[in-house]
Amino acid sequence: MHVTSEVRPPLVTGGKTYSDVTDDICRQVEAKPTLLWTVAFIFSVIILIIGGYGAYRTLWDGIGRWGLNKTVGWAWDITNFVWWVGIGHAGTLISAILLLFRQKWRTSINRAAEAMTIFAVLCAGTFILLHMGRTWLGYWALPLPNTFGSLWVNFSSPLVWDVFAISTYLTVSIVFWYIGLIPDLATIRDRATNKISRIAYGILSFGWEGGAKTWARYEAVSLILAGLSTPLVLSVHTIVSMDFATSVIPGWHTTIFPPYFVAGAIFSGFAMVLTLMIVTREVFYLQDYITIEHIDSMNKVIILTGSIVGVAYITELFMAWYSGVQGEQYAFINRFSGPYWWAYWSMMTCNVISPQLFWFTKIRRSIAATFVISIIVNIGMWFERFVIIVTSLHRDWLPSSWVMFHPTTYDVLDYLFTFGIFFTAFFLFAKFLPVVNMAEIKAILKSSSEKGVFKRHLEIDTRSEKSVAEKNENIDGTNI
Amino acid sequence: MVNHIENEKYLVGVFEDEDILMKAVRNLKSIGVRIHEVYSPYPIHGLDIALGYKKSRLPKAAFLFGATGTTLALTMMTYMVTLDWPVIVGGKDHWPLPNFIPITFELTVLLSALGMVGTFLLSNDLYPGKNPKMFDIRSTDDKFIMAVDLSSNSMSADDISNVLKENGAAEVNEKQFA
Numbered sequence: 001m002h003v004t005s006e007v008r009p010p011l012v013t014g015g016k017t018y019s020d021v022t023d024d025i026c027r028q029v030e031a032k033p034t035l036l037w038t039v040a041f042i043f044s045v046i047i048l049i050i051g052g053y054g055a056y057r058t059l060w061d062g063i064g065r066w067g068l069n070k071t072v073g074w075a076w077d078i079t080n081f082v083w084w085v086g087i088g089h090a091g092t093l094i095s096a097i098l099l100l101f102r103q104k105w106r107t108s109i110n111r112a113a114e115a116m117t118i119f120a121v122l123c124a125g126t127f128i129l130l131h132m133g134r135t136w137l138g139y140w141a142l143p144l145p146n147t148f149g150s151l152w153v154n155f156s157s158p159l160v161w162d163v164f165a166i167s168t169y170l171t172v173s174i175v176f177w178y179i180g181l182i183p184d185l186a187t188i189r190d191r192a193t194n195k196i197s198r199i200a201y202g203i204l205s206f207g208w209e210g211g212a213k214t215w216a217r218y219e220a221v222s223l224i225l226a227g228l229s230t231p232l233v234l235s236v237h238t239i240v241s242m243d244f245a246t247s248v249i250p251g252w253h254t255t256i257f258p259p260y261f262v263a264g265a266i267f268s269g270f271a272m273v274l275t276l277m278i279v280t281r282e283v284f285y286l287q288d289y290i291t292i293e294h295i296d297s298m299n300k301v302i303i304l305t306g307s308i309v310g311v312a313y314i315t316e317l318f319m320a321w322y323s324g325v326q327g328e329q330y331a332f333i334n335r336f337s338g339p340y341w342w343a344y345w346s347m348m349t350c351n352v353i354s355p356q357l358f359w360f361t362k363i364r365r366s367i368a369a370t371f372v373i374s375i376i377v378n379i380g381m382w383f384e385r386f387v388i389i390v391t392s393l394h395r396d397w398l399p400s401s402w403v404m405f406h407p408t409t410y411d412v413l414d415y416l417f418t419f420g421i422f423f424t425a426f427f428l429f430a431k432f433l434p435v436v437n438m439a440e441i442k443a444i445l446k447s448s449s450e451k452g453v454f455k456r457h458l459e460i461d462t463r464s465e466k467s468v469a470e471k472n473e474n475i476d477g478t479n480i
Numbered sequence: 481m482v483n484h485i486e487n488e489k490y491l492v493g494v495f496e497d498e499d500i501l502m503k504a505v506r507n508l509k510s511i512g513v514r515i516h517e518v519y520s521p522y523p524i525h526g527l528d529i530a531l532g533y534k535k536s537r538l539p540k541a542a543f544l545f546g547a548t549g550t551t552l553a554l555t556m557m558t559y560m561v562t563l564d565w566p567v568i569v570g571g572k573d574h575w576p577l578p579n580f581i582p583i584t585f586e587l588t589v590l591l592s593a594l595g596m597v598g599t600f601l602l603s604n605d606l607y608p609g610k611n612p613k614m615f616d617i618r619s620t621d622d623k624f625i626m627a628v629d630l631s632s633n634s635m636s637a638d639d640i641s642n643v644l645k646e647n648g649a650a651e652v653n654e655k656q657f658a
Contacts, residue, residue, distance in 0.1 A: 018521060018622030143560060152560040156569045156579040164586040172593045179597060182606070183620070187521065190617040206601065207610025210619050211517040214604045216528035220536040221600045228542075228589050239582050442622075443522040446498065 054413020
């Protein structure tokens, strides 16, 4: 049964019919690349190439090209790794967790968010591979039988847990994303006018027909994948946090890290989704699908997770003081007043103050403000990881080892390389694949779209004895 | 697995609204018409039950694959670092079960997801290069398509066609796959 809510705002505006949904989304896939897309794509490929030179030098000449030293063994490499993995978590949250919570507003953003997850995890993986130094021996991280006596990996190390966690996360995310794509690829296949498109989308859609039996099984698969992905995403960033939490470094060795990192990941991930979706909805004319209600809902998640992150910062400071442990206390005094104080205060302003602005409805429902704040949040989250890693390492237990860290050109170039990967992949996705899940939007169209269109199209109403005109009446008595 | 449907003649009812379709399915079933399958652009809540399909066993498969993953992970780690080459790490037991938990969890999820999805694709005959048997290509756009196999129904084609139209079908067409 379908009941169009009288109080909830519609999730799809503009009086769309099912075929409108198909047309609006497929149009972007079927049209020739626009000038804007071409320019953006070429720009991201240039970044990829410039950054790629940095990656090549790092691989060939070694990690000595970075600004690392004996005291600061991790800096931009791991900061960037955690930053990208964190961003990836929003896609799974939107797809999986919001599905379990039956939040229909996820349907217009979940595909793009999942794509973002996959590309972000790929970027994170790039840093894992680069930071090994001898990347070509990377397979040594796997528990494979070998000729060293069979020397096995250390299963008690979070670094090995990461190998399994990130690989599983990437694989399951790709699978979840692709299964969701199949019905939409079939839609494009059935509309295709040129032979290459028909064959290509035909192969990609696996021969999907859309029968009720298949759909029933598809729904079971989606539900189970969502149920699996939810603890998966929570476990992945927990395991990443344990790279730090299971150590003995002051500022790292705290039990608050798992929930703190997970909340921070969702926080930065939603910010990145907002940044991407605000641009995409303008460029692809998707304002009727990604409405101000969607942006409003995402901003509420930002308030929630940003507040958790803020509380975590205060908790860390409190526990450092309350514990009486001088090493821990110094770690935090150094953070807010030592040589990296500017990084710490950037983190505090960007992450604690800016999301709190969304309590004000005017700001929360302003596209421009949301766009700016989403970028500020991501900058702040980068500084958070930088502060955690570098300030704790550069001054830990032995003062004679205290040094400063300075990034080199190759630290920057390798970061740029991952931006090149991310945006090139995202623009390819936006051009050749449907950015919105058409099937899911159609499934919520009757219950959550703007009133009027569906009732007018019905000749036989199966729900009540009222006349068509009576049913078309709005709350205030008008008949639109 | 999907039945072979070449050389069979089908009546294809085209519906434009999912509620009308649902009512039609119930009415046709009560009259005794055998419906081959209903095709839609999105999953319709309750349609599989109305058509008499049993609940999917994919969740059970997912559980079994997951259990395999758990077993695999624990067996692998116990053999490698407890039995084959035990090393003292952090002063802990040679069988540190708490340390094994993250990897055990990850492999459970991995095998469960991959196994269930593989089973899904196999059982629905979905693979790259498969040629779909479309009764009406608008079923992936905006129409709801009900396919009735004439050879498995005793009612005549005209009778079924009339019943479909009475229950709200916008069009009734014939379809035969070569």
